Amino acid sequence: MPEGHTIHRAARDHRKVLAGQVLGVSSPQGRFAEGAKRIDGLLCTGVEAYGKHLIYHFEQGLSLHIHLGLFGKLRKSKLPLSEPKGAVRVRLVGPGHVIDINGPNTCEVLDEPELLTLTARIGPDVLRADADRDRAYHRISKSKAPIGRLIMDQSVMAGIGNIYRTEILWRLAIHPFTPGRELNRGDFDRLWEDAVALLEIGVWRNSIITTELVPKGRGRLTERVNIFGKKVCPKCKGNVECREIANRKVYLCEACQPAV
DNA sequence: TTGATTGTTACCGG
DNA sequence: TCCGGTAACAATCA
Known part of the structure; x- marks a missing residue:
């Protein structure tokens, strides 16, 4: 499903729905590495796309890095919560909406240096204003x-x-x-x-x-x-x-x- | 059951 | 070092 437009569209949409809110983050079909930094209950400070990578920023310099790969999908729905459909690896729960992330290729929590390393290897993104x-x-x-x-x-x-x-x-x-x-x-x-x-x-x-x-x-x-x-x-x-x-x-x- | 698919990375040999 | 090929992984549907 995802080329760059899918991810940028999600970033713009999810920013409206989640930024400035404290999120519940769960992993119905566990995908976070054992010992991963916890982001549930933290304030979401922004959502950003770098090419096909989706970054949810949180307090404490943490961010959730998602790459959907060939098969991953994003699904947004309104509360109340419904049963996860298919391979939901991450569920982000805001005040009014739920974002389910199905089958992502990458799904990890990064600290600031790790995020810098990631963005440094991504070339200029045609959809970003700061692209060189x-x-x-x-x-x-x-x-x-x-x-x-x-x-x-x-x-x-x-x-x-x-x-x-x-x-x-x-x-x-x-x-x-x-x-x-x-x-x-x-x-x-x-x-x-x-x-x-x-x-x-x-x-x-x-x-x-x-x-x-x-x-x-x-x-x-x-x-x-x-x-x-x-x-x-x-x-x-x-x-x-x-x-x-x-x-x-x-x-x-x-x-x-x-x-x- | 098989194959195909809007993706990426690691690894290997030239 | 760079470049191209291959395998592996991911999930779903026809």
Whole structure:
């Protein structure tokens, strides 16, 4: 489920619901390491996203670090408490709402130095105002690795996942196997700005939407993409190829995204 | 039961 | 040192 937009959306939402409140924190299906620092009954001082990592800040310099991985899910519901559904590893209980965190890849309490170590290894996040895009360009411009690998490398730039990778490169007519150092600054800036725009739409609509024409109206918002998982290129009607980069499927149109 | 999946990390060899 | 490949882990659904 989670690319960067999911996590940023949760951070913005959970901040409203939990920040400034003393939380009950439990682990119905135990996931905290034995001897982990306790955060239940502490004041939640903020919620923040760094790429796909979600950080709940608490008093005493402690924070809860969540990474949903491929399968994890967040579920918010109103009090009163209901039975946890599925593999709930952490349950955050505020004055009016409950956040259940199902099947996260990472779920740990960090102190300040540990949080610094974590954030230091996460690249500039396209959805963060403080992101330093020059840092991302610096890495990309020096690498011969395919751009399809680099933009999904969270230490190069954070937030893009497998679907956005395919969609962004198609929108910019960049072949996924293009070496990073072949991109000029203009290409990179367009790529960065398209990532920001698409992920912001994702946050707003709570769904991956990369097509230009999104039907208005109140219909249920489902995922709308151009070529991810498709057979026919919507632009040229040609064949969509499916290849692999970094062990994940990437789709491309050889006609619209010519190799360099 | 099998396979696939909007993710990450550790480890190994070139 | 860097880079690419592989395995492992996570949970759910068709």
